Amino acid sequence: MVELNVPKRRRCLRCGREEEFDESVHGWVVSSSSGETYCIHEWDINGTHNPIAE
Ligand SMILES: [Zn+2]
Structure with a gap:
């Protein structure tokens, strides 16, 4: 099982x-x-987003 850490929201600094x-x-x-x-x-x-989805 692949664990993805994809936030649902992001904000530009x-x-x-x-x-x-x-x-x-x-x-x-x-x-x-x-x-x-x-x-x-x-x-x-930055650093926590893993864009890879299978
Ligand atoms: Zn911006």
Whole structure:
């Protein structure tokens, strides 16, 4: 059994943009309209997010 540590929400440390993980698309969707579109987002989940899903 593979144990995944995938958070359901992440927040950019630089512009405050918030996203939620949508399992139906296996990707992040913006949960709020705040933040900079062109920001090179620096998420608060660095190091704990394992994007690999089998
Ligand atoms: Zn950002």
